[in-house]
Amino acid sequence: MTTHLLLIDPQNDFCDLPPAQCPPGEAPALPVAGAHADLQRVAAFIDAAATQLTAITVTLDSHLRLDIAHPGFWQSADGGAVAPFTPITAVQVRTGAFRPRDEAALPRVLAYLDELEARGRYTLMVWPVHCEIGSWGHAVHADVRAAYNRWEEATQRSVQRLMKGSNPWTEHYSAVMAEVPAADDAGTQLNRALIAHLAIADRLLIAGEASSHCVRATVEHLVEHLGGGMSRLWLLVDAMSPVAGFEREAAAFLDAMRARGLRTLSCAEALSALRG
Numbered sequence: 001m002t003t004h005l006l007l008i009d010p011q012n013d014f015c016d017l018p019p020a021q022c023p024p025g026e027a028p029a030l031p032v033a034g035a036h037a038d039l040q041r042v043a044a045f046i047d048a049a050a051t052q053l054t055a056i057t058v059t060l061d062s063h064l065r066l067d068i069a070h071p072g073f074w075q076s077a078d079g080g081a082v083a084p085f086t087p088i089t090a091v092q093v094r095t096g097a098f099r100p101r102d103e104a105a106l107p108r109v110l111a112y113l114d115e116l117e118a119r120g121r122y123t124l125m126v127w128p129v130h131c132e133i134g135s136w137g138h139a140v141h142a143d144v145r146a147a148y149n150r151w152e153e154a155t156q157r158s159v160q161r162l163m164k165g166s167n168p169w170t171e172h173y174s175a176v177m178a179e180v181p182a183a184d185d186a187g188t189q190l191n192r193a194l195i196a197h198l199a200i201a202d203r204l205l206i207a208g209e210a211s212s213h214c215v216r217a218t219v220e221h222l223v224e225h226l227g228g229g230m231s232r233l234w235l236l237v238d239a240m241s242p243v244a245g246f247e248r249e250a251a252a253f254l255d256a257m258r259a260r261g262l263r264t265l266s267c268a269e270a271l272s273a274l275r276g
Contacts, residue, residue: 002054003274004201005046008175008208008215008240009061010039010144013130013137015209021142029130029137032210034241036141042207042239043147045267050151052274054201055160057194058148059175061131061214062138062163068112069171070129075101084128085245090114112169115180121217122171122179133166162194173214176221195225203232205270207239212246216253223260230261234273238266 012022016031046053066072074082077096082088088098090113093106100109113124131138139145148159165172167188172178176195178188198204204222208215223230235257242250258264265273 001202002200003049003052003203003205004055004057004198005049005053005205005207006175006198006218007042007056007058007144008206008218009059009131009210010042010141010208011061011131011137012139012141013135014061015039015141017141023136026136029128030243032241032243035209038207038209038239038241039141039144041267042236043141043143045207045236045239045271046144046147046151049271049274050154053151053155055157055197056148056151057160057162057197058140059162059164059208059214059218060138060140061172062133062165063129063131064166064168065129065132067129067168068109069125069127071126072129073100073168074098074126082126084126086126087123088113088126089123090117108169112180116171119179122173124171131165160197162191174217174221175214176218176225179217190225195222198222199226199228201232203234203274205234205236207236207267209240210243210246210250211237211240211253212242212250215240216250219253219257219262223257223262231263233257233262234270235262235264236267236270237264 013029014032015028015035016033017028017036071082071084076082090110092098093110100106152158162175164175167182167185170178170180170188177190181189254264
């Protein structure tokens with residue numbers, strides 16, 4: 001039996017790390033309550049299940065500073081700053097409540113918002129600048145990285161690392177595809193190579209941050225595109241947490257996945273099942 005661990009965005013910027021564990025002058029940009037403990041459990045799970053894990057894939061949210069979902073892209077009607085955690089709709093842009101700082105971007109922004117809203121999955125959210133490529137916040141949680149490094153050396157296999165989100169014109173929660181794929185950017189389109197890589201596993205274990213957004217979007221796309229029996233997908237529910245204010249969405253996601261046949265287990269339950 002082959003077992004693949006898919007770890008979604010286990011990055012410093014999403015972790016509610018204690019200040020003592022952050023370098024001087026650094027702090028998580030978008031901390032998810034519970035994420036530090038989640039990822040400590042993931043690290044312990046990788047060590048304990050090392051001989052049962054056939055493959056590990058880690059996704060990395062990877063953004064430019066100027067991004068359609070970051071504050072610096074936007075201005076309010078009076079030219080003022082737009083605060084993080086502000087949702088923006090196409091209607092608001094058309095009525096002038098918000099507009100891109102680069103006026104030339106307006107047609108592309110409206111086309112994006114129209115398509116995003118037509119798909120019905122998310123409303124554009126202005127997030128704090130997070131997981132900026134090259135930053136401390138972009139790096140993997142230290143305990144997780146140490147654990148998978150030990151796994152790499154013990155098994156002589158490399159962790160597959162997958163960057164997502166560097167196209168500034170679309171949100172890219174899911175590791176499988178962006179919310180609105182761009183015709184001129186293959187990196188935003190359906191990642192058939194990833195799907196094929198995950199599809200060969202007898203068991204696909206999924207953990208990471210956040211259960212309300214990137215984990216949710218990835219799993220929903222996997223259910224749509226992966227095929228095969230869904231019971232081989234295991235969600236490690238004590239190794240994922242929601243963004244504050246989106247707890248209801250995360251709970252509804254887990255309920256919907258259980259209804260589709262996915263298994264929800266704690267890390268301890270998953271370890272017991274693997275050993276059994």
